[in-house]
Amino acid sequence: MTVPPTPRAAASGVRAVVPPRKVVRPSAEAPPADPRCAFRPVPLAGDRPSSCGEGRAVRVPCGRRARRKAARGSPGGVGRRTARKWPTAGSARGRNQYWTKLFICRYVAAVFPSHAPPLVTAPAETSVLALLLTAGPLSRVELARRTGLSSTAVTKAARPLIDDGYLHELPPERTAPGAGRPVNPLAVTADREFFAGVKVSADALYGAVCDLRAGLRATADRPLGEDRGPAAVSALIRELVDELLDARPEFRDRTRRLGIAVSGDVDRAAGRVRYSVLPGWRDVPLAETTARATGLAVVVENDVKALTAAEHWFGEGIGTEYFALVTIGAGIGSGLVVNGRLITGAYGVAGEMGHLCIDPAGPRCHCGQAGCVEAIASSGAILAAVRAGTGREDLDFDGAVRLAREGDPVARVVFARAGRAIGTGIGILVNLLGPERVVVTGEGLETYDLFGEHIKDSYAEHCFKAAARCPLTLRPLPWEEWARGAAVLGVQALFP
Ligand SMILES: [Zn+2]
Secondary structure, three states, rough: OOOOOOOHHHOOOOEOOOOOOOOOOOOOOOOOEEEEEEOOOOOOOOOEOOOOHHHHHHHHOOOOHHHHHHHHHOOOOOHHHHHHHHOOOHHHHHHHHHHHHHHHHHHHHHOOOOOOOOOOOOOHHHHHHHHHHHHEEEEEEHHHHOOOOOOOHHHHHHHHHHOOOOOOOOOEEEOOOOOOOOOOOEEEEHHEEEEEEEEOOOOOEEEEEOOOEEEOOEEEEEOOOOOHHHHHHHHHHHHHHHHOOOOOOOHHHHHEEEEEOOOEEEEOOEEEEEEEOOOOOEEEOOOHHHHHHHOOEEEEEEEHHHHHHHHHOOOOOOOOOOOEEOOOOOEEEEEEEEEEEEOOOOOOOOOOHHHHHHHOOEEEEOOOOEEEEEHHOOOHHHHHHHHHHHOOOOHHHHHHHHHOEEEEEEEEHHHHHHHHHHHHHHHHHHHHHOOEEEEEEEEHHHHHHHHHHHHHHHHHHOOHHHHHHHEEEEEOOOOHHHHHHHHHHHHHHOOO
């Protein structure tokens, strides 16, 4: 379908072709809402709904203003925005707005069970909270300098977040000896809200609870049974999340978002897993089913992209505008950050480094192409090549690794080829994106001694000129870190 060009497209003489919008409709067979669901109407301020109260859990009064109101016995101590934005009762117009808004909230909750509104929407609040999350504590002066806001705007943006308990002031400190008035740096109150995360792997679920600053507070895992279907896995996710949230009373009280990380082609906006080879799923509405099962707002994302987001905000990528993360192991993938934002691309598959074709005459990949990086360098591809080369069909991956370490020439050639494929793929990625640094992670790092040199050599060969200055950082991340990455999806969902 061809539509009139956008202004930018018109300027460049290119006509924009926009695919039809995907509309998620409620299933006719949708089960009744779970009684524990956070999306039921919850009176937050007196008996008034919030600005979208269906998505908000009962809020704990905190902050100075809330404590003062609570001390006076005022119900307005809970839910700042509701008290400020909601029209006062008494006028016919106000009552009409009330019921219209309540209807919209219930409709949204019924149609989109995984929906929860962001915490901040105003640009100033968004900038201040994001900066404090990744680089706090900071004084208001420093916040103003880094965000480009005025000091007044910073103070105004921070005040509601302090009232809501998301920020707090640290004791006064002097910025330098002999400096003027001491300042009170602002810091994020990490345990104001918690976030659950689940990583779905080929044979197990790994779960974690994180605080606002992505600090790991609890972890658990659960093996997948024989049934790897979406219904069975959703039920297991619910059990795992229940176990995690029952670990501490405050987890249950202050957790309202769940992030789920799955390998493959994931449509985050629609909450669907379009294709995942590890559990063997196609077009699964995972966000909707798990939101109904757990009563939490759910974000589903590709696992590598979730890990990239976590590393960018809370790990090796802090402060970078251009950043990439590459995973090696059972699959080869990458996540890309451009202009400080994780790139998903128009169709959600940006960064699929594993399916760069680097050898058209190479082995066939499960995606249908030949010679993909993943078809040469994934652990399954390495095993298949070692088996074919040695004629030993009884070998498992550990056996192939052992052969290579013992000096078997066939096995060593296979690992060297895999290393060159990975290095070539990273080189192409760096030439296209120009990241400040690339983090290499995944279970494949355990065999880095067998192909690390080949990765580095091939990477250096394929980088164009100054792009080769981009350092490769090896970062072994256990499975819990992948679950943490999933939980960070919830932290990021606080933002618009
Ligand atoms: Zn492929």
